[in-house]
Amino acid sequence: MEWLALEFMQRALLAALITGVTAPAIGTYLVQRRLSLLGDGLGHLAVAGVGLAFLTNTAPLPVAILVCVIGSVGIELLRESGRASGDVGLAILFYGGLSGGLLLAGLAGQGSGTLSNYLFGSLLTVTTADLWAIAGLGAIVAVVCLGLLPQLFAVSADEPFARTIGLRVRFLNILVVTLAAITVTVSMRTVGLLLVSALMVVPVATANHLITGFRAGLLASMALGAVAALSGAVGSYYLDTAPGSLIVVIAIALFAVSWPLSRLAERRHGRLVDVGSGEPVAPGPEVAEAHPHVHGENCGHRPVLHAGHLDYVHDGHRHAAHGDHYDEH
Template sequence: MDWLALEFMQRALLAAVITGVTAPAIGTYIVQRRLSLLGDGLGHLAVAGVGLAMLTNTAPLPLAIAVCVVGAVAIELLRESGRAQGDVGLAIIFYGGLSGGLLLAALAGQGAGALAGYLFGSLLTVGTADLWAIAVLGAVVLLVTIGLMPQLFAVSADEPFARSIGLPTRWLNILVVALAAVTVTVSMRTVGLLLVSALMVVPVSTATQLTTGFRIGLFASMGIGTVAAVSGAVGSYYLNTAPGALIVVIAIGMFAASWPFARLLQGRPDRPVEVGSPDDEPLPEQPAEDHPHVHGPDCGHPAVEHAGHVDYVHDGHRHVPHGDHYDEH
């Protein structure tokens, strides 16, 4: 345990904890929107910000955040207007950001080697100023993702329903992608721009297998991400390996280990029972009788996307919010 006395390990552990908590926090909403590859696209776009910082000889983090947030918001607005499909927008981010970053780094006389620390992470070289920036931005991400949990869940799970109850869906969607962009750029010193998406998605998938309910799953994914990040940071010290890669491998290992344990814990059959899919024909609806319970992200009932909206499995039936009451399938 002598490594605890080393200042660079103390900073690395703190940065790992912050990243392990924040990446799954925003990743939960990204996964709910079925945009699991968004983190990869934003990571590639952040490379352009780093390359621009090299060309202008400025600090890479502020420019990377600015470029990443602007690009993420632009893609979201294009998606909303129907001028670009989600996968097309992500492809533009992937190729444009990465190639632009490499070109800018070359023009700055740096080359691709100078980008390696940002692409794959450099956790053990995190300085005091880096740690403060990671802590402040991480706190902002956590405050918003937890404080606005009901609203962000509603717009991520069922945007038409969220719009029908008066939520500002456009601004909430922009907020989600902007927070994802901030999380990606903050994590470039810990797990790297090319690997951060795994820390945003894999702990969320692991928590989904082990828990029921959005709120519980959110906090469980944050705990799983923290364990993976801290384990990877400590393990890299002893194994003399890249921390970012080890963090991701540990996260994937936890996901693999959770699969049989989840079946045993929840008593699921080998073939899960089909409770509906987005492609199913809508079933007949009738108002649910005597329904004092209010369904939502933390109600404890499984949420199932079905025919363009979200049903909640309750007492063997599926309830869907409809105006001031629930329809029952």
């Protein structure tokens, strides 16, 4: 545990924790809106910002944030107007960002080695000033993602309805992409710009496997992101690799484990136990929807004989009386 005493390692772990928590939080809204790959595109765009900062000899973080936020708002306005058709415009913007960033970095005399600190993360490059900026921006992202959860959920689930309850839909949509841009840029030292999108999507998918409910899923994905980011950062110190790759590999490993776990939980949840003997019985049929009338001779539903009892044909499926309700047969 001697790494905990290293100051740069403490900074790196804090930065990783902030990324691990914020990336899935904003990612939940992107996934909900079927914009899973937006984070990837914004990462490419941020590379141009880093290149520009090299060339102008300024701090990479503010320049990258500026470029990325401007780009993300532009993309959202294009999407809203329906002009970003076929994704081609977005692809050009994103690859323009990546190639432009590499070009600018080259012109600035910085090799691809320096740039790779930002593309795949680098624990050593997190300065104290950076950490304060990361912490401040991360706090904003987390507070908005949690504090405006009902509003952001309503907008991403059903935009027309959100308008008719008076929500400022355009503002909230731009807020989501702006926060995504900030999250991507803030994450460039820990996960790196090329892999941050994975941390915005994979823990969300994992949480979807394990948890029911939007809010619960969002919180679970934040916890999963924190686990992946912290363990990846520590592991990369021992393995002497770029932290981004290990963080994402761990996140995907968690996703892979969640698959059979969710199956198992589903099966256990669905298993019925005979009250008398305590013996498990075969999974029974689903209980039918609530009923306004009692099936009988005059209800208008066709009765059929089924394994010794009467079922009633109800909208193409069969109802069988069971206690105070009907089972689906």
